[in-house]
Amino acid sequence: MDLPVNDSGRIEDFFPTLRILDTQGHVINEQARPEISNDELKELMRRMVYTRVWDQRALKLNRQGRLGFYAPVAGQEASMLASAFLMDQEDWLLPSYRDIPQLVWHGLPLYKAFLYSRGHFEGGQYPEELKAVMPQIIIAAQCTQAAGIALGLKKRGKKQVAFCYFGDGATSQGDFYEGMNFAGAYRAPAIFICQNNRFAISVPVEKQTAAASLAQKAVAAGIRGIQVDGMDPLAVYAATKKAREHAIAGDGPTLIETLTYRYGPHTMAGDDPTRYRTDELTGEWEKRDPLIRFRFYLERLGLWSQEDEEQTAEQARTDVDKALKQADRVSKQNVTDLLGFMFEKPTQNIQEQLDAYSAREGDQR
Amino acid sequence: MTQMTMIQAITDAMRTELRRDDNVLVFGEDVAKNGGVFRATEGLYDEFGEDRVFDTPLAESGIAGLALGLALQQYRPIMEIQFFGFVFEAMDGIASQLARLRYRSGGHYHAPVTIRSPFGGGVKTPELHADNLEGLFAQCPGLKVVIPSNPYDAKGLLIAAIRDNDPVLFLEHMKLYRSFREEVPEEAYTIELGKAKIVREGSGLTLITYGAMVRTALKAAEQLQKEGIDCEIIDLRTISPLDTETIVKSIQKTNRAVVVQEAQKQAGIAAQVIAEINDCALLHLEAPVGRVSAPDSVFPFASAEDVWLPNEKDIIEQAKATVNF
Ligand SMILES: Cc1ncc(C[n+]2csc(CCOP(=O)(O)OP(=O)(O)O)c2C)c(N)n1
Numbered sequence: 001m002d003l004p005v006n007d008s009g010r011i012e013d014f015f016p017t018l019r020i021l022d023t024q025g026h027v028i029n030e031q032a033r034p035e036i037s038n039d040e041l042k043e044l045m046r047r048m049v050y051t052r053v054w055d056q057r058a059l060k061l062n063r064q065g066r067l068g069f070y071a072p073v074a075g076q077e078a079s080m081l082a083s084a085f086l087m088d089q090e091d092w093l094l095p096s097y098r099d100i101p102q103l104v105w106h107g108l109p110l111y112k113a114f115l116y117s118r119g120h121f122e123g124g125q126y127p128e129e130l131k132a133v134m135p136q137i138i139i140a141a142q143c144t145q146a147a148g149i150a151l152g153l154k155k156r157g158k159k160q161v162a163f164c165y166f167g168d169g170a171t172s173q174g175d176f177y178e179g180m181n182f183a184g185a186y187r188a189p190a191i192f193i194c195q196n197n198r199f200a201i202s203v204p205v206e207k208q209t210a211a212a213s214l215a216q217k218a219v220a221a222g223i224r225g226i227q228v229d230g231m232d233p234l235a236v237y238a239a240t241k242k243a244r245e246h247a248i249a250g251d252g253p254t255l256i257e258t259l260t261y262r263y264g265p266h267t268m269a270g271d272d273p274t275r276y277r278t279d280e281l282t283g284e285w286e287k288r289d290p291l292i293r294f295r296f297y298l299e300r301l302g303l304w305s306q307e308d309e310e311q312t313a314e315q316a317r318t319d320v321d322k323a324l325k326q327a328d329r330v331s332k333q334n335v336t337d338l339l340g341f342m343f344e345k346p347t348q349n350i351q352e353q354l355d356a357y358s359a360r361e362g363d364q365r
Numbered sequence: 366m367t368q369m370t371m372i373q374a375i376t377d378a379m380r381t382e383l384r385r386d387d388n389v390l391v392f393g394e395d396v397a398k399n400g401g402v403f404r405a406t407e408g409l410y411d412e413f414g415e416d417r418v419f420d421t422p423l424a425e426s427g428i429a430g431l432a433l434g435l436a437l438q439q440y441r442p443i444m445e446i447q448f449f450g451f452v453f454e455a456m457d458g459i460a461s462q463l464a465r466l467r468y469r470s471g472g473h474y475h476a477p478v479t480i481r482s483p484f485g486g487g488v489k490t491p492e493l494h495a496d497n498l499e500g501l502f503a504q505c506p507g508l509k510v511v512i513p514s515n516p517y518d519a520k521g522l523l524i525a526a527i528r529d530n531d532p533v534l535f536l537e538h539m540k541l542y543r544s545f546r547e548e549v550p551e552e553a554y555t556i557e558l559g560k561a562k563i564v565r566e567g568s569g570l571t572l573i574t575y576g577a578m579v580r581t582a583l584k585a586a587e588q589l590q591k592e593g594i595d596c597e598i599i600d601l602r603t604i605s606p607l608d609t610e611t612i613v614k615s616i617q618k619t620n621r622a623v624v625v626q627e628a629q630k631q632a633g634i635a636a637q638v639i640a641e642i643n644d645c646a647l648l649h650l651e652a653p654v655g656r657v658s659a660p661d662s663v664f665p666f667a668s669a670e671d672v673w674l675p676n677e678k679d680i681i682e683q684a685k686a687t688v689n690f
Contacts, residue, residue, distance in 0.1 A: 068667055069491040097491065119489065119667025137493045138451065139423055172422035173454070200423050202399035208422045269490075275399050333669035338662040349631060353660045 011219065012212035017259060018239055019229040023288050025296025027234075034238035042303050044085050044233060046312050048077040048291050051101045053316035054110075058117075062268040066324065068118040071098040072264030075231075078290030079195045079258035081105065082236035084163065086244050092149045092162045093132040094142040098195075098262075099165040103132055110323035115330060121337060122330055131160075140170040143179025143192065150188035150253070161247045162190040169200025171217060172208050180221035180255060189247035191240065192255045195230060197262045202276035218255040230258025231288040234297075261285035334361050369549040372542040374516035375405050375481075378523035379443060381553045383413050389527060390435060391418045393428060393445030393481075402447060403483060403542060425451055429458025429480075433466065436476040443527060449484035449536065450493035450664075463532040464507035478532045479523070485538035485577055486627060486674045489667040495539065496664040497628035502534050503605035503637065509533045509558055510605040514579035516547040518602060521556030529558060538577040561608035563615065567597035570684055571615040573638055574625040575601040578675065582625055585680035594688055604634045609641045616646045621690075623655035623683050627675060630658040652690035655683040 020029045027033055036044075055074050061067040073080065076098070084102040087093065093106050100113050107130040116123030116135065124134045133149075136142040146164035153160045170176050171194060183190040194214050198205050211217060218225025224246065228235040236258055243254035263282060265271035273282075298304035335357040342350050369377065382389045391409055393401075397420045400407035410418040421428050425446055432442040446452050452459070459480060466476045486495050502510050511526055511533055513519035519537070526533035564579060565586055572582045579600045586596040597615050601608065616622050622642060624635040639654045657679045665673040 068489065119491065119669070121666055121669075123666075137491055138454070169423035172424045172427070174424065174426060200394075201402065202395045203420050203423070207420055270402075333666060333672070335660055335662070335665075335669070335672050338665055338669060338673065339660055342662055349661050353630075357660065 010212070011216045015213045015215045015225060015227045017227050017229055018235045019232050020234040020238060021232045021293050021297055023293050025293045025300065027297075032235070032238055034234060034241050036234075036237060038301070038303055040085070041298060041301070042308075044082060044237070045294055045298055045304055046308070047081045047085070047105055048233070048294065049309060049312045050316040051077055051081060052291060053313045054320055057317065057320045059264065059268065061324070067114060069097070070117050070268045071100075071266065072262060072268070073098060073101055075261045075263040075285065075289070076195055076197060077101070078233040078236050078294070079193070079230040079260045080165070082233040083193050083240040083256070083258070085237060086240045087163055088160060089129075090131060090158070090160045092153070092160065094146045094149065094162060094164040095132070095135050096139075096142065096166050096170070097135045097137055098167070100135065102163075102165065103135070106130065106132055108132065110319055111326035114323055114327040118327070120330065120333060121341065140166055140173035140175035140179070142166060143170070143175045144182065145179075146190045146192065147179045147182035147186070147188055150183055150190035150247075151186045154186070154188050159248050160189065161244050162188075163193065164190060165193050165195065167200060168194060168196040168198065168205045168214060169203065169208060170194070171214050177217075177221065180218065180223055180253065183253040184221045184223040187250060187252040189250075190253040191243045191247060192253060193240070194255065194257045195260055196257050197260050199262070199266070199277065201266045201271065204276070213257060215255060215257040221255075223252055224254040225257070226254065227257045227259065230260030231285070231290045231293070233290055233294050336361060366548045366550055368546040369516045369520075370543045370546050371513065371516045371519045371537070372403060372405055374520040374549045375523055375537060376407055376409070377549065377551075378520045378527070379406065379409060380412070382524060382527045383409065383417060385553065386441060388439060389417070389441045389443065391443045391445070392421050392431070394421060394423055394447045396420060396445050401445065403539070405481070405483075405537070406445070425454035426458050429455040429463060432478045432480075433458070433463055433476055436466075436478055437474060441477045441479075441527060443479045443481060446480060446482040448490070448494040449482040449498055450496045452482060452498060459508070459532070459534070460502070460505045464505045467531065468507055475530050476532045477530045479526045479529075480532065480534045481523075481537065482534070483537045483539045483542070485540055486664065486670050487540040487577065489670060490539070492664070492666065497626075497659070499536055499604055500628055500633045503634060507532070508605065509603065510536065511558060511603050512536045512538065512576045513602065514538075514541065514576055514600050516549050518556055518562070518600075520549055521554050522558065522602060524553055525555040525558050528555065533558065536576070540577045541580075556602070559603045559606045559608060561599050561601045561603070561611040563597060563611065564600045565596060565598040567595040568619055569595040569621065570688055571597045571599060571612070571619045571622040572625060572680065572684070573599045573601065573612060573622060575604055575634070576627060578625045578627050581675070581677055582680055585677045585684065588677070588681055589684055592685075594684060596684065601634070601638075607637065607641060609645055612638065612641065613646045616642060617649050620649055620651045621687050622650070623657060623680070623687050625657040625675065625680055628659060629661045630656070631661050633658060652687050655687040657683045
């Protein structure tokens with residue numbers, strides 16, 4: 001018996017990489033160029049430059065012991081910020097531990113990001129108007145939660161979207177499939193943004209999966225999938241814009257795979273990239289840097305100057321210093337602080353412990 | 366004999382068993398080329414190759430299922446959960462599948478799987494890395510739970526775990542990884558699972574503990590000695606099954622006990638130890654059994670670890686209360 005075979009070609013052929021700007025900032029795909037105002041172009045550049053400076057400062061502060069847990073972001077600015085640029089104030093953000101820039105640009109005060117890094121509960125106490133979940137440590141757990149938030153937004157009749165960020169490694173977790181599948185089944189307004197920075201700590205993406213692209217994983221969930229050059233701010237912006245329009249129109253979720261790279265170590269807690277990747281590879285990716293290409297593009301349009309660059313960097317440095325001072329002023333955590341957040345009303349055991357610890361803490365004062 | 370840290374002893378145990386038995390495999394996230402995020406598998410990939418020591422895709426449930434499948438093909442998997450806080454992802458694979466395989470097949474199948482994972486407070490990891498979740502697993506029928514407190518025990522217990530024909534959860538306290546060195550034999554040796562060890566002899570009070578709290582208890586005992594309280598210290602080493610015999614014998618001698626655990630108070634190992642003492646040694650007691658533990662909050666945010674974790678002072682206070690009861 002002849003079994004039916006799929007001879008329509010390889011699945012990855014349906015997922016070409018969307019690229020609009022080349023590494024020199026020339027438009028190579030005029031047709032795909034998104035509508036975006038000059039002011040917006042400038043603002044996006046400002047955010048990327050600012051974030052790069054803050055990231056560099058954060059690495060230093062971490063080495064000096066003034067920050068705690070930190071996952072470097074340099075290289076991923078376009079993937080992070082050109083996508084999050086499309087977030088409406090009322091859209092919801094579900095970030096991973098690396099996606100702190102999106103959180104801050106969505107409204108998290110910088111000093112709170114620093115408190116999160118240090119491991120202080122105030123780093124998780126968000127302003128009422130900030131629509132975001134705390135950075136997710138458990139890889140891909142945010143994907144199923146994004147389906148829930150998106151379904152909730154839909155049921156409430158809101159024209160809002162859930163933006164869910166994660167890495168290439170996360171696509172191996174069941175939660176990734178479950179989240180896409182649920183959101184697809186409910187046609188819920190979610191955007192799943194997979195930042196494929198090629199490595200999950202030390203494991204290269206080729207070892208995560210036999211699939212030639214991560215975008216094609218959308219096929220099994222029956223949702224849209226697209227692969228973009230994650231070092232190209234315009235391509236990331238264009239793909240996200242479309243995804244958001246579909247989501248709002250009730251057409252369901254999209255998976256966006258951004259091809260990108262992290263220049264730094266996985267986190268600042270002892271990761272040594274020389275064990276698993278070459279400097280040549282890093283050098284190749286640095287040539288595709290999102291800031292360089294966007295700078296060229298904007299300079300040609302007369303939208304960005306050396307002065308803008310310096311002003312932005314200066315602003316970032318001042319803000320970081322201010323935020324750090326603000327974080328330093330926050331009081332130390334006590335056990336009673338932690339016990340106090342366990343339940344709406346303390347249970348019997350918690351109350352006993354609250355009493356015991358507050359007596360002790362009182363003694364220490 | 367060489368001087369080894371606990372993490373070196375752990376690597377050495379795996380190396381010894383990989384050499385001895387071709388069926389032993391090591392896998393998990395970042396364990397191959399990278400040698401594990403703590404370097405616990407350092408050098409194993411170079412010596413034994415991709416066939417024996419390999420990275421998995423990033424999925425703990427996948428890792429546990431893979432281990433069960435390989436066990437059914439007569440392999441002896443050593444699977445790593447990169448940090449124990451991530452074990453919930455593999456909860457079904459461990460508690461419902463690996464731990465029940467022998468039972469469900471009426472003894473036809475078994476799972477000689479060792480689950481290694483770093484855990485424990487004091488190193489200021491981000492949230493969900495360091496949690497003391499051993500109590501959850503001590504409540505899983507079909508699973509043994511081992512927690513070494515020093516390099517020598519770590520090697521002997523890990524080799525015993527790898528050779529055991531049932532699943533063993535082997536928890537490695539992060540704070541102990543590199544905190545001190547000790548003489549460790551180069552050859553293979555085993556320490557029987559399920560056996561506690563008296564690490565300090567004494568007559569006035571028994572301190573029962575495990576993991577990183579053993580060192581803390583030893584320091585507390587020195588201080589207590591100066592104040593006239595002579596402590597015996599039991600290192601449980603295996604928390605499931607419990608070595609009740611050693612505990613009872615000690616209490617028959619000292620008539621007083623304090624149980625110390627780093628984990629939260631509710632439904633922990635200390636509770637189980639106290640229940641066993643009630644069952645088997647109640648009439649030998651001259652005071653209620655004391656308990657030192659962390660409070661019942663979630664494992665603390667990094668910068669609150671210092672105030673949250675039980676310490677020497679807590680042990681000394683409780684020991685005095687129990688003696689002066
Ligand atoms: C469930 C779970 N397993 C393992 C880890 C440890 N871990 C933290 S980050 C990471 C790699 C993640 O890679 P990827 O998803 O590609 O994101 P990236 O860090 O590259 O942004 C791993 C294995 C974790 N945090 N959670």
